[in-house]
Amino acid sequence: MKMNRADPRRFSDTISSAGSMTLFLLFAVCCLIMIAAAASAYERISSNYEDTFNSAAAVRYVTNKLRACESAEIAGENVIILSDDGYKTVIYEKDGTIYERLVPDGREVSPENGEAVFRADGYTVTDCGGGLVSVSAEGDGGRVFTAYCRIPEGGASR
Amino acid sequence: MKNQIKQKGKGIRLNLFFVEMIIVLLFFSIASAVILRSFAGSDRLARESRRIEDMAFLAQSAAEIYSGTADLSETAEMLNEKERICEYDPYAHEITVYMDNDVTGKMSETSDEYGGGSLKTLHISFMNGSGETIYQLDTGAYIPERTVADGE
Numbered sequence: 110m111k112m113n114r115a116d117p118r119r120f121s122d123t124i125s126s127a128g129s130m131t132l133f134l135l136f137a138v139c140c141l142i143m144i145a146a147a148a149s150a151y152e153r154i155s156s157n158y159e160d161t162f163n164s165a166a167a168v169r170y171v172t173n174k175l176r177a178c179e180s181a182e183i184a185g186e187n188v189i190i191l192s193d194d195g196y197k198t199v200i201y202e203k204d205g206t207i208y209e210r211l212v213p214d215g216r217e218v219s220p221e222n223g224e225a226v227f228r229a230d231g232y233t234v235t236d237c238g239g240g241l242v243s244v245s246a247e248g249d250g251g252r253v254f255t256a257y258c259r260i261p262e263g264g265a266s267r
Numbered sequence: 268m269k270n271q272i273k274q275k276g277k278g279i280r281l282n283l284f285f286v287e288m289i290i291v292l293l294f295f296s297i298a299s300a301v302i303l304r305s306f307a308g309s310d311r312l313a314r315e316s317r318r319i320e321d322m323a324f325l326a327q328s329a330a331e332i333y334s335g336t337a338d339l340s341e342t343a344e345m346l347n348e349k350e351r352i353c354e355y356d357p358y359a360h361e362i363t364v365y366m367d368n369d370v371t372g373k374m375s376e377t378s379d380e381y382g383g384g385s386l387k388t389l390h391i392s393f394m395n396g397s398g399e400t401i402y403q404l405d406t407g408a409y410i411p412e413r414t415v416a417d418g419e
Contacts, residue, residue: 126284128285132292136288136292136295139295139296143302143303146303147306150309153310153313154309157313160317165324241332241345255328255349256324256331257328257331257332258331259334
């Protein structure tokens with residue numbers, strides 16, 4: 110009568126295959142974790158980059174323009190007219206984009222046909238009184254950038 | 268004898284796929300350690316730049332408001348208009364700004380008599396949790412002394 114004994118070679122092969130499969134599973138899980146971590150970090154960096162180079166840059170650009178001009182006035186909703194020697198600059202917002210247009214003195218100044226300079230959602234210009242203007246824009250992640258700026262001496266805000 | 272050696276060889280035989288997976292995992296763990304470190308570094312830098320940007324906006328706004336009003340309470344009031352971020356202490360003549368990530372800002376004013384008027388200076392500084400100054404800005408407002416002629 111022949112005894113039915115377990116084959117040690119077959120048993121070691123089974124263990125080896127199971128170990129390989131477990132390691133492969135571990136590898137796949139690690140890969141997924143790495144991809145998730147990378148995607149999360151990239152999203153944060155990208156959002157910060159977008160905010161910095163769109164909304165924040167737009168607010169900085171407009172406030173710097175306000176500081177540099179000879180006089181400025183708020184001529185309507187989110188429309189600023191900056192006056193300098195010989196020309197005027199109109200900065201206005203339309204459909205989430207900030208436009209800029211240079212107009213020689215003596216010509217009609219209107220907020221249209223300008224050149225797009227920045228994309229900025231929720232862009233608002235508010236006259237706070239006393240020559241102080243508040244410029245704000247909203248970033249992609251809902252982050253709001255607000256900067257106060259004083260209109261130069263001699264400038265008039267309406 | 269020849270048979271014995273063959274038997275021994277069969278005992279220590281490893282699955283080739285198993286060995287490959289061990290090598291791959293080893294390589295992967297080294298690579299992931301390096302990549303995770305760089306991710307953490309870039310994330311920290313992004314947060315830091317965001318924090319400095321917020322501080323710069325706030326400090327510049329405070330400087331602009333103060334240079335025109337020369338009044339700390341009004342400055343605090345205007346900064347709090349959209350979001351309550353700072354507290355004004357009238358006894359210490361100081362504004363404390365609370366930001367994310369353990370960053371606090373202090374805005375204190377000093378006044379000096381200068382040329383028939385007073386020169387008010389606002390010192391704005393932001394410190395991290397360990398008290399290290401990470402952003403600083405000074406601004407001033409000159410208030411001429413009122414004369415009888417001015418009143419007329």
